[in-house]
Amino acid sequence: MQEHQQSETPLGELLPAYVTHVLAKNGIHTVEAVRRAYPHELLKLRGMGMLRFKQIEKAFFPGKSFEPVLARRPIRHIKGSSLNGLLTPETVQALARDGIMTAEQLCAMEPKDLLKIRGLGLVKLREIERLFFPGQQYEIPRVRKQAAVDDVA
Missing domain, CATH: 1.10.150 (DNA polymerase; domain 1)
Known part of the structure; x- marks a missing residue:
């Protein structure tokens, strides 16, 4: 041994x-x-x-290049939501948790109210805006403290 x-x-x-x-x-x-x-x-x-x-x-192993086969996860669909396939599954899920299942319900909401939904941040808001509100972009209000820091810089 x-x-x-x-x-x-x-x-x-x-x-x-x-x-x-x-x-x-x-x-x-x-x-x-x-x-x-x-x-x-x-x-x-x-x-x-x-x-x-x-x-x-x-x-x-110079010259070798092993590429593992990665299994793709199936795309999740939220049962009862007409937003499936239009938005990313994560966005549809965040909206569904708050009871928003249709484009009409989504369009009736204000961007500031959408941002209050758990799991829905600025990136998902921009995704929704591109699809449902083309050409519009909600201006995120700056916090006074952040505004002061930005003004100094």
Whole structure:
């Protein structure tokens, strides 16, 4: 067993420290262990993202480029909402939580009231404006403290 450990090459400084740290936390300490784990087992490691994976690939597998197949999540639809497909699912969900299910209900609301809906911020408001109020953009009132900071700058 001792001979087997000596024949394996430690990672040392072959990779950036943060990549070596992720590998070590997952029990991979040698070049041979990295080669055995490539590609699927490496991708399953806790803390291993595509950036770290690509750095390992570049160091130990030059010329190779493994691209995992990513499963796409189905688009969520909110039952009973006619806004499905018009707006992003997250926006439709935020509106539905507040009882807004139709374009008519949405158009009847003021932008300042839309911003009071939990989960609906400026980005989602701009999405709604582009689709339902083309050419209009609600001016967000500045807080006095922020206005003072902006005026100084």
